[in-house]
Amino acid sequence: MARAITLTLLIALLCLTQNSAPQTLPPAKADGFVYTDTAVDSSTILIEAFVDPICPDSADAWDPLKEAVEYYGTRVWLVVHLLPLPYHDNAYVASRALHIVNQLNASATFPLLELFFKEQGRFYNAKTFNMSRASVTSYIADFASRVLGNSYQSTILAGFRNIQTDLKTRVSFKYSASRAVYGTPFFFVNGFLLSDSESPTNVSGWKSIIDPLIAAQEDTSEKLARSF
Ligand SMILES: *[C@@H]1O[C@H](CO)[C@@H](O)[C@H](O)[C@H]1NC(C)=O
Ligand SMILES: *[C@@H]1O[C@H](CO)[C@@H](O)[C@H](O)[C@H]1NC(C)=O
Ligand SMILES: *[C@@H]1O[C@H](CO)[C@@H](O)[C@H](O)[C@H]1NC(C)=O
Helix, strand or coil, X not given: CHHHHHHHHHHHHHHHHCCCCCCCCCCCCCCCEECCCCCCCCCCEEEEEEECCCCHHHHHHHHHHHHHXXXXXXXXXXXXXXXXXXXXXXXXXXXXXXXXXXXXXXXXXXXXXXXXXXXXXXXXXXXXXXXXXXXXXXXXXXXXXXXXXXXXXXXXXXXXXXHHHHHHHHHHHHHHHHCCCCCCCEEEECCEECCCCCCCCCHHHHHHHHHHHHHHHXXXXXXXXXXX
């Protein structure tokens, strides 16, 4: 018994210390990819989307969200966070590829996310069941190089050997966990979670959430103006 407990403790300790590169929280830069880096002010409506590049529901939700954000222009600010789900075998590698590409060329981040959404079937569990970890990594590096050019394949692969890109992906996971996000896609508007039933699946769904907020902002500023 005592031996079993000691062994359990030892394993627990190993889990804590294994691969323990210096990880300091909070990170130097906030987690998340900003969709269009426009100026924000206190009335900008903040949409935070938590997605997994290998999740079909995230892929389905992306086009309507993107269309809505483009429709509202500078009124909204979209930040995309990655939550690699443990039951999608390649989600962590795909998320890490996004961090690597983001570091090489930030403008290629969303094109790569969209490419994952479009062709994620290649990376589903069954499709890669017989592949080694090394083959999957190089397959994904190859795939990711499509947004930067073939000449970047080895640079992207080298990114997988750089502990910093692992740490960034861990921060994405930790950040999602810290916001109590346990699935994808999850959306927060101005800091508040949209429930499953409120989560829009089309542009009109987004408009029915954002329009009233903009109307309420305008209403408030008119009333204030009139009271002077
Ligand atoms: C960065 O990526 C974007 C989108 O893929 C591309 O249009 C641009 O040319 C790239 N910039 C550099 C310096 O490679
Ligand atoms: C994996 O490989 C085994 C042995 O070659 C084969 O029987 C099996 O069908 C393969 N599985 C998949 C999902 O490709
Ligand atoms: C948009 O989605 C909602 C449910 O989320 C549905 O009730 C509505 O019919 C959809 N609208 C269109 C135009 O597809």
